[in-house]
Amino acid sequence: MIQKEKFTLSNGIKIPTVGLGTWQTKDGEDAYNSVKWALEAGYRHIDTAYTYGNEASVAKAIKDSKIDRKEIFITTKLPANIKTYEGTLSHFTQSLNHLETEYIDLYLIHAPWPWTNVGEDCTEGNIACWKAMIELYNAGKIKAIGVSNFHPKDIEALIEATGVVPMVNQIRYFIGNTQDKITTYCKERNILIEAYSPFATGEILENEKLFHMAKKYNTTIPKICLRFCYQNGTLPLPKSIHKERIFDNLEFDFEITKEDMEYLNSLSGIGSIKPLRS
Numbered sequence: 546m547i548q549k550e551k552f553t554l555s556n557g558i559k560i561p562t563v564g565l566g567t568w569q570t571k572d573g574e575d576a577y578n579s580v581k582w583a584l585e586a587g588y589r590h591i592d593t594a595y596t597y598g599n600e601a602s603v604a605k606a607i608k609d610s611k612i613d614r615k616e617i618f619i620t621t622k623l624p625a626n627i628k629t630y631e632g633t634l635s636h637f638t639q640s641l642n643h644l645e646t647e648y649i650d651l652y653l654i655h656a657p658w659p660w661t662n663v664g665e666d667c668t669e670g671n672i673a674c675w676k677a678m679i680e681l682y683n684a685g686k687i688k689a690i691g692v693s694n695f696h697p698k699d700i701e702a703l704i705e706a707t708g709v710v711p712m713v714n715q716i717r718y719f720i721g722n723t724q725d726k727i728t729t730y731c732k733e734r735n736i737l738i739e740a741y742s743p744f745a746t747g748e749i750l751e752n753e754k755l756f757h758m759a760k761k762y763n764t765t766i767p768k769i770c771l772r773f774c775y776q777n778g779t780l781p782l783p784k785s786i787h788k789e790r791i792f793d794n795l796e797f798d799f800e801i802t803k804e805d806m807e808y809l810n811s812l813s814g815i816g817s818i819k820p821l822r823s
C-alpha cells in the first residue's frame with residue numbers, strides 16, 4: 546500500500562512516499578481538519594512551512610491524533626527572505642515552537658531567493674543558512690536537510706562551500722512540467738525530488754489528455770497525476786482541505802504502463818512552469 550511505503554534519503558532516513566500539502570490551507574479549522582483527516586486516512590508525512598502560517602494548527606492536529614511523534618514525518622521550511630545564519634537559527638526555533646516538537650524531520654530552504662525578487666543572486670546568504678542548518682542537523686534537531694526551488698548552480702554553491710549535499714530538493718513538478726535538467730542533476734547526486742503542486746495547483750485537473758488517460762485506467766485525473774510522480778521516482782505532495790479528496794489522494798496503487806509513462810513524460814506545457822509564491 547502506498548501509505549506504508551517509504552523512500553530512503555541519502556543519509557538513511559526513511560520518508561513516507563506521499564505527503565499532505567498545506568500551502569494556502571488556512572490556519573485554524575482548515576489546517577487542523579485536513580491534517581486530522583490525513584492522519585486518519587494513513588498519511589504519515591505533512592508538508593508545511595513557516596510562511597504558510599499554519600504550523601500551530603498542524604501541531605494541534607498531530608497532538609490530538611495521539612499517534613506517536615516518531616511515526617509522523619514533519620517537513621517545514623525556512624522563509625525564502627531569510628538569508629542569514631542568525632535568521633535561520635531564530636526562524637528554526639520559532640518553527641519548533643509552533644510545531645510543539647523537539648525536532649523537525651526535514652527542514653528546507655524555501656527558495657534560493659526571496660519571493661519578492663525571484664532570480665536574485667543570494668548565494669552568500671544561502672551558504673550562511675546552509676551552515677546553520679548543518680549545525681542543527683549535527684545537533685540532532687533536524688533529521689534531514691534540503692532545499693526547495695533550487696537550480697543545479699544554487700546546489701553546487703552549497704556543496705562547494707560546505708561539502709554537504711542536500712538530501713531533498715522540493716520543486717514544482719507535475720505532468721507537463723518535469724523540470725528535466727534539475728531532476729536529472731538531483732537524481733545523479735542522490736537528492737530526492739519532492740513533487741510540489743502535483744496537480745499544478747488544480748490547473749491540470751480538467752486537462753483533456755489526462756481525462757482520456759484516467760478513463761483508460763478506470764481512475765481519476767488526480768490519481769494519474771500522483772502515480773505519474775511516484776513512478777518517476779519523485780515524492781508527491783497533494784494538498785486538499787476536503788476529507789474525501791484527502792482519503793482518495795492516497796489510493797494510487799495501480800501501474801501506468803511504460804508506454805503511457807513515456808507519453809505522459811512527453812507532454813509539455815500543460816500547466817505553467819513558473820515557481821509559485823508559496
Ligand SMILES: NC(=O)c1ccc[n+]([C@@H]2O[C@H](COP(=O)([O-])OP(=O)(O)OC[C@H]3O[C@@H](n4cnc5c(N)ncnc54)[C@H](OP(=O)(O)O)[C@@H]3O)[C@@H](O)[C@H]2O)c1
Nearest residue numbers: 566567568741742743744745746747783784785786790823
Ligand atoms: N516549496 C514550495 O515552494 C512549494 C510551492 C507550492 C506548493 N508546495 C507544497 O506542495 C503542496 C501541493 O501543491 P499545491 O498546494 O500547489 O497544489 P496541488 O496539490 O497541486 O493542488 C491542490 C488543488 O487541487 C485540489 N484538489 C486536491 N485533490 C483533489 C481531488 N482529488 N480532486 C479534485 N481536486 C483536488 C485542491 O482543492 P481543495 O483543497 O479545495 O480540495 C486544490 O485546489 C502545497 O500545499 C505545499 O505543501 C511547496
